[in-house]
Amino acid sequence: MYDEYLEQHISLHLKNQDDEYYKFGYRSFGPYLFGMSIWLHQEVRKNGLKRILFLARDGYMVKRAFDLLFLGEEGQDKKLESSYIYASRRSFAVPTLKDSRNLEELFTKYPYLKTHFGKALMKLGVAKKDVATLPPSLRDMVFKDTKELLAHQEAYKALRQFFPQIIQNSRQEAELLQAYFEQEGIQGDIAIFDIGWHGTLETALYSLKDQLNINSIRGYYAGILPRRAEPVLEHSKGYLFDRQHDIAYYKFMGVNFPIFERLFQPQEGSCIGFEKEKNRIVPKLEEFLHEEGSQDQINLLAIQAGALAFVENFAKEIPANSPYWHKEDAKFWFSGFQQVIKFPRASEVKALGELTLENEGEIYSLAAPKGLFTYLFKPREFFRDFQKSWKGAFLKRLLKLPLPYYQLLKWYYKLKI
Template sequence: MDHKLKYILKHDCVSFDIFDTLVKRYVSLPTDVFDIVELRYNSLHGTSNEKIRGFKELRINAELKARKKIIEEVSIDEIYNFIEFSPAINEELKNLELKTEYEVCIPNKSIVGLFNECLKNGKKVIITSDMYLPEDIIKDILSHCGITGYEKLYLSSSIKRTKRTGALFRYILDKENLKPCQLVHIGDTLKSDFIRPKIMGIHTTMITLTKSKVDNTSYLSLLNNVIDYMCQTKEDYFKYLGYRCLGPLLWGYIHWLIKNFQKEDLNKIYFFARDGLIMKKAFDIVNKDESLKSYYLEVSRRSLRVPILWNDPSFINLLTMLSPSKRISLKSIFDGVGLNIIDHIALVRKYGYDLNSYFYRNTILEENRLMLLYNELQNEIILNSKKEFVLMCEYMKQMHVEGRFAVVDIGWSGGMQRFLQKSLGIIGIENEILGYYTGVADYYKRNMNDGKLSLHGYLFDFYNNVNSVDKRSPFVGLYETLFLEQKGSVKNYIRDKNEWLVAERYDYEYQMNGELQEEYYIVEKIQSAALDFINDIEAIEFVKYIPFTPDVLFANLKAVGLSPSRKDLKMLAKFRFFDEGETFSLVSSKSFIYYVFNPRCLKNDLLSSKWKIGFLKCLLKIPFPYFKLYKILKNRN
């Protein structure tokens, strides 16, 4: 038997404090509740004339004034008498405070466990608290937190005696007919729960409640308090990663989408494969607006890019369609035009290249042999493109992709939106496409040659704000991996046995010889946990009024991406990433000694890495400002 429990059970009666003992709050400070009350009140009163400001300070000062007037405990009604709003406003604010207090309270599991052990051992258990809230609200809070079976609730607001003066303890001893040594009190406050009862001869046990760092300006501490309480799978690294990091970002993104759709009066939304599948699942959980009709459109960069190449098959145009990376492999060029490099190996060798050849973007147009090779491919590129164009356009008609609608994807420069808009324009389908992405990168301009695009970014948006900061670039591979669908990428479109156009998929990257690889199950875990977070947080009423910013909801994922722990690197570094026909590890760092003797390999491997902060930390293995180092290297490259 636990030493503390054994000591407690020696007494005839066990008294438990409530707040920060049996019950804790999601908020870091009790007065943070007043911030939420103001937010809730103002959300119910749309015009600026009806809104209030500075309620927290007013509420704190009102309580101080009430306590100066009343010797022992005050009630919540007495407190609100000192707030100089109208009686109607005060009543509404008071009711919102009571409602919020109820919602932010959660059981302190370890102490509730101790409470239940005392009941199980037949002890008389009472609850003793200095609190201005009315008794019926306190009883509701206790019941809500699963705290039942106690014999008596001694509340200072009802009895008008407090623990801090000792009067409430004297009242309990008298009512329960106890000697001080027969009572043990458990609480967290030094004066009220330890020193005062000790002076009176009452035995005590102090508890220490672990609290997160207070960050009232960003609400990050509140978010993490909610996460820490709700998450049931902290022992599983990948589930916790999904719940703590992907879940909040995805949740905030979906609420942002819905707000924008309603603002723009959009009622037809297409989520792009593959990253859009987890987004659509989250959307279906959150969305309560029946006018918003969402669809899953099976498309990819390849399935939309290749069909329009015939319209402009120049190599310069192709460059605007490929990944914007500084290093471009020959494999990715073939993949970009929809051809298999293996089928053209003789042509590749004819021009002195091989399967591992690559070029730097800033000098690629000076590669005369590459230009000659590409020219030889152009007829095949055009023929294949026209063939795919017919089927792709038929698929779009089949999916009713027309008129005014939104497209949703991960980002980054609107390339797929451009290809789709171009295709619909060629075949004469009227369209107005509004693109919504987790981020719009600074290289979006490369997709503006075929006409203006309407782009909107959640985390960053260079299209609408030139001063934006690309927050995912140092760990883009890690970021994109979290959104990946558990199926292969869309290749093109074929007819099924019923002549219906369906997407033909590539083999799934994480399936080899019919066997699903470890990455499949990891991504599945991460995404499942992210959806669990969304389901859980949607059930918490007060959270709907908290103005979480994108930066706050991205903070936990950003911390992993920019400041990974050793465990983060151990669990994630070797994760394979597939892009433009190539395979990479998120971190492919060799030893420091290796790079000392092979410095050119360092540049190549760093450029290939899809998690550059992780690469640098794996390489140097020491405490260091890696993000600053990354920015220096990025500017030099």
């Protein structure tokens, strides 16, 4: 896993009374944040960029680690500025629809994701009261993809009805986004950081760059693997994987650890757009479904605290000329995380399995199966819960047998990690 020096550092700083969440943050998440921040700083400086934008929400923890290392009192980098700006797939993509001439062009720019048709309409800017006029059977329908959606006669008719409203809303949102960028002083040559995975936000920004007064964009990601080789993303780089290296990690991350993104996020809802409040442009945030002060929230904050404690402690204890300041090797810094994903201890399975994540307005446990007896009579529930889980831990908690769970998953999903 790690080398001897790093293992000794972790052992010295972790105490037996520290809970599993803090330990996981310190041992596994913290080193990954440290290594990625080192890589990010070197990449930005190498390309002569003076400002990096950490996109909400996934850029939150990386900005905190980055600032601890390079923009704190001791490591002040006066030539570089870091900013946390509100962003989301929806808030950047919807403004790009303003010049769409038809539904086919609209959904090329903003592909339909598998969700309820009513929710998809509201994401496009159709008023809730208008969506409510549709038959419930249509509102609740979930299409497989854009092609199936546009082929459905009733859905297509509703989309044509709401098309003018969608375009009008897109133009209004584009003006607000432009005002937000002007307010934050974002212009010229910029670098952005986001988790990934397909560079959707960067692609949306690029299509609006003239309106936003942006000359060029360099995207940096935890990992990026665009579905197609888009020229817009030609200079973008992924830390753990991209089109040029270690592509197998994309599938590995998708199959094994759905909680990954939430570890990076603050305790607030996603940005769904912008609005004017007095003389300021402020983000509109979705309702945050995780209950404030809940045990789940406390546990997640413990992971984040442990991770930042590692970044701060390790930076203070290694000398300025230490090779660790130049060690960009993502697989080295990710190896602690990878070990937990593949071969978690029983205590890690129990603790981390209780964490939850949010998807399309629902809360799911990372790995908290209902029990064999339940699934025997309700096999559909098993497949639903399994698909949304950290799969190795889910099976380990469900079956409670000493089986090679990761090897079975590796064979089934044809993983190469």
